[in-house]
Amino acid sequence: MNAWPQVWPQVWPQWVAWWPWLTIAALGLFHGLNPAMGWLFAVALGLHRGQRRVVLWSLVPIALGHAVAVALAVAVALWLGGVLPYAAFARVAGAVLLGWAIWHVVRGHRMRPRVGMRAGMLGLACWSFLMAGMHGAGLMLVPALMPICATPGATLLDPSGALGPAMIALGVHTVAMLAAVCAVALVVYDRVGVAFLRTGWVNLDWIWTAALGVCGVALLLR
Structure with missing residues (x-):
């Protein structure tokens, strides 16, 4: 018990360094679990064509x-960070x-783009792009990107220096x-089926909305 206060100062800097990356990965997993982000369409297309590889493609x-x-x-965030003071x-x-x-x-x-469940590959790409934009998927990465892309002591973000970390974060x-979408789509296609969505799925949109609000308030109060 007495050893923990001595260990904590060594663990804390590592957590500070890693939490943005863990957050970025966790947001990707969360998006992948959301059926509105595309896995439901991949399963529907695979079931329609009767081919598992269609799900993967x-x-x-x-x-x-x-x-x-x-x-x-x-x-856009990097550009704004280059013209606005950090605070x-x-x-x-x-x-x-x-x-x-x-x-x-x-x-x-009320503002859902309409794409048929049998949409082709281009339709899936457009749907994914629109839904990610409407959900604010990129906006949610900004709080995690700020400590990664900011130079210590600088009042402005350096877009050229921040580009590399931002691209890695995007990757x-x-x-x-993609890992979450693939796992859920294959489990639903191979084992579960889509009927469970009627009774056994959590409304992830409300969780996402709450997360947006909490992060917004946290940045305003920092």
């Missing part, structure tokens, strides 16, 4: 569409996240999202 455009939407949000950037990011959460509560569930997020 469908994951490619889903991941690409998601990655492009997140990359656009990250690019002001945090306030703007917090206000946007909180505003996005409020928009989801008020209007988000980590996309791989985690």
Whole structure:
């Protein structure tokens, strides 16, 4: 028991260094679990064509569409970080996240793009891109990217220096999202079936909306 206070100062810096990356990966896993992000469409397309490999191939455009939407949000964040002071950037990011959460509560569930369950690969990519953008998937990465991309002591983000870490973060997020989508899609296609969604699935949109709001408030109060 007495050894823990001596160990904690050594563990704490490691946690500080790793928490943004763990958060980025966790957000990717969360997005992958959400049926609205694409795995439900991949399963439907595989069932329609009666081929398991169609499920796997469908994951490619889903991941690409998601990655492009997140990359656009990250690019805008890097640009803003290069023209706004760090504290002001945090306030703007917090206000946007909180505003996005409020928009989801008020209007988000009414603004769904319509894509048929038998959409082709291009349709899946477009759906994934639109849903990632509407959910604010890229916006949610901003709080985790700030400590990764910021130079200690700097008042502004350096877009050139932050580009490398941001691209790695995008890759980590996309791989985690793709892994989750692949795992859920194959389990549903091979074992479970889609009927369980009627009674056995949590509304992830409400959890996501709450997370957006909490992160927005945290940035505004920091």
